[in-house]
Amino acid sequence: MTSTLRFKPVNAKPFIAEVMARSGQNLVLCYQCRRCAGACSVGEETGYMTPDRLIRMIITGDRDQALDNALVWKCVSCYTCGARCPNGIQTGRITETLKKMAKEEHMAPREPTVAYFHDAFVHSALRWGRVNEMEFMALYELRNTVHHLREQKFGALYKEIKAQASLALNMTQLKRMHLTFLYVKGRSEIKRLNKKFRKKS
Ligand code: SF4
Ligand code: SF4
Structure with a gap:
């Protein structure tokens, strides 16, 4: 992917301030040494x-590209x-x-499978206090399947089901995936903390 930097001074100030406040990172300290680039x-x-x-x-205030690129996803x-x-x-x-921020602005995710994975993971973890593997996989695969059907990508759907079935089998054999219903105590406390966090962020 190549990209042209588009400096948008009017957009820059509020955008930098919002990202800094929400991420807790002091971006203006960056002097572009690129040590991070080699490590990613x-x-x-x-x-x-x-x-x-x-x-x-x-x-530079290039909000559109900053919210929609491969690294974010x-x-x-x-x-x-x-x-x-x-x-x-x-x-x-x-x-x-x-x-x-991209999600709040209802932007279509650049990598839909990553978005489905993320949503299913968070949904399950918040509901049960830990990721319930059966529920998580079911939610994730359901959304993936609907996506492939909508796009009429039947070959990709077949490949996906085959790959995930093989992965699930291997993980179950290695006892890395549990067929029981997993949850923790104190789920209401986790939900309360999440609510509090959402209000702040
Ligand atoms: S390592 Fe990356 S983020 Fe840190 S100052 Fe250098 S270019 Fe900026
Ligand atoms: S994957 Fe993300 S956290 Fe890890 S090095 Fe790359 S940008 Fe940083």
Whole structure:
């Protein structure tokens, strides 16, 4: 992916302020040394989009591109970039913030499967206090299936079902996936904390 930087001074100030406040990261400390770029775990997947370039997009007020790019959707929150950054900037927190902002603006996710995975994970964890693997897989696969059917991608749907069935079998054999219904005590407390967090963010 190649990208042209579009400096939008009017948009820049409020956008930087919002991302900084919500992510807790001091972006204006970034001096574009690119140490984070060489460390990014998903660099091969995201090509042009590296953490330093994402920060530059925010600083220049290019909201559209900052909310819709491969790094925002493919970042795995490993925090390697933050460990390498001389200014301690955690791009993983920034990508999470931008993903939330894109969702709030009802933007179509660039990577729908990542969005489905994320939604199913959060839904299950909030409901049961931990990820209930059966429910999580069912929710995720249901949305994936509907997506493929809508797009009429029958070959992709077949491949997906085959791959996931094989993965589920392997994980069950290795006792990494449980066929029982998993939950924890104190679920109301978790829901209360989530509600409180949502009000603040
Ligand atoms: S390592 Fe830190 S200062 Fe350097 S470009 Fe990346 S975010 Fe900016
Ligand atoms: S936290 Fe995200 S942006 Fe940073 S190194 Fe990991 S994958 Fe890359």
